[in-house]
Amino acid sequence: MHLPDRVSGAILAGLGALAAYGGSLLPGVPGQDVGPSVFPMVIGAGLIGCGAMVAFGIGRSFEAPGPADAEGAAPGAPPPRPASRFGGLRALLPPALLILYVLVVERLGFLPTAAVLVLVTALALGARLRIALPLAVAAPLAVHVVFSRLLRVPLPDGMLPAPW
Amino acid sequence: MSELLEGLRLVAATDVLVAVFAAAVYGLVVGALPGLTATMATALLVPITFYLSPIAAVATIIAASAMAIFAGDIPGALLRIPGTPASAAYTDEAYAMTRKGRPEMALGIGLWFSAIGGIVGTVALMVMAPALAEIALSFSSFEYFWLALLGLMCATLVARSSPVKAIAAMLIGLLISCVGIENPAGTPRFTFGLTDLLGGIEPIPALVGVFAISEVMRAMVSPEPARLPRRRFGSILRGQWALTRRYQGQMWRGNVVGVLIGVLPGAGADMAAWVSYSVSKRFSREKEKFGTGHPEGLVESGAANNASLASGWVPALLFGIPGDTITAIAIGVLYMKGLNPGPTLFTERASSMYALYIIFIMANVILIPLGIAMIRLATLVLRAPRSAVLPVIVLLAAVGAFAIGNNLFAVVVVAAFGVLGFVMERNGFPVAAMVLGIIMGSMVETNFVTSLIKSDNSLLPFFERPVSAVLATITAGALLWPVVAWALRARGRAGAAA
Known part of the structure; x- marks a missing residue:
């Protein structure tokens, strides 16, 4: 970009x-x-x-050299990959997922939508399924406990209400 | 005196103490993880603060930001990746020290002088704010107009980019603040018939987008940072007292520069660290040692970035003008909690202000033991892979933005500002200037129009009132300065060429 x-x-x-x-x-x-x-x-x-x-x-x-230039690459870090034609589009994934969240959360419910959001982001960042899957289950549940139970934010139940 | 005691009582409440401790741990972890900034930590805290008492809400912001600015030094020293932009200025120096086999020294300097800087900044806040409040009591909309305008100009002056791009970024922010019916005439502007836009664009979801989502977007296209090797540390604080005595002058200079930059609207800890580091190098007797793991610059800029944090609250509390991006968020919380910024805060809510000072001091004192614990655990925390942390950030951004008004449109705002922040950053437009524009746009316009109504459409009082005239002159100077600097530089270059 x-x-x-x-x-x-x-x-x-x-x-x-x-x-x-x-x-x-x-x-x-x-x-x-x-x-x-x-x-x-x-x-x-x-x-x-x-x-x-x-x-x-x-x-x-x-224009001073931006922090990105000043930092340089850490020694031993792999050289940045050459941007492929669609490489730049990966950056648009987080906002796209947020829009998806807005569109489907009321119908699908918070827990499944949040699980999809976390799973896709984690996989796109290179996580293995071994980490991404448990994270996609645990993170929405934890967020639900804090925001819905403790802070009383009305997160939509949708198709899959929380077990509490 | 009774107000001081009342302030102490406010702070001693269980919920405040728990909030400070929890926010401190949160700030340390978020600050230490590369790519998660202190501002992001604060922005994601906001939805939580809604459900806390006013003092506890402000306490979480203070504690989390102070810890995060220090914690940014940890990956800087160990991995040469600054945890927050505020550490970027001296990351190379700290890493060079680690390469020389003295990581304890580098981290210890960061910790010790951060705490000192934070306390000096707090003392500056305690002295400056009430004194300025006395003067500010006589301000009317004319002065507030100039102050807001001056604040906007400052943000463009100190940006580390081309002043033209900084002004453009600020204008984008001002344009965004035009959206909605919250203008003096109550006319819907740029709402495109959407009900969601009638109320204007809420600053907090916008900030979450700019500081959290665009950071995740950047991570999507950059390689995963290196892992931290396991390492055991010796005593962290050994030798710090000797350094304090040896570099006393530099430490104080760093503190003063930090305080001054903090007070300037829009310029925060990262700017303070860059300026202090270069001042330190410039006036050092051992210039050649800089960049090779020399403590002098670390002492000065490590003190400066934490000193700027507290003094950033001076314009925020007095005028509602953010001193940096963290206080830009804090102002929203202050309004939400009925602590509306203004000079009367210091007369009518003096006990709350004392409570705020006490929290600042407390946060900087517990920074030392918690910081040592964090350094010892750093190898553990920094092993958390980015691909497990950032998805949670995205989820928290969505839920947090929704929680502010139980409105899904806020999540759309987060996404849109994530893209805007990402594109601006890539092209050298400073997002901090845009943020200031969003927050202060209506302040500039409302005070301008109110003043005109008072003066019956006459512009004279903007320049006639004594304080107004001074502020107007300073604003004009700030506006002309880039042109003068450009002309001087062009002349210098012509002279060198001849």
């Missing part, structure tokens, strides 16, 4: 233009110079400006 500065600058400027346009459509408040449209328009203008500057590389000389 590393974008060239030209692309990220263009995205910022586009976002700014949308914000400013969207803001300009908002109705004003009678008797007040500064209505609800002013802040989005100011922010939009700022984003357009910043986007242009990012795209043209102004201020890049200030």
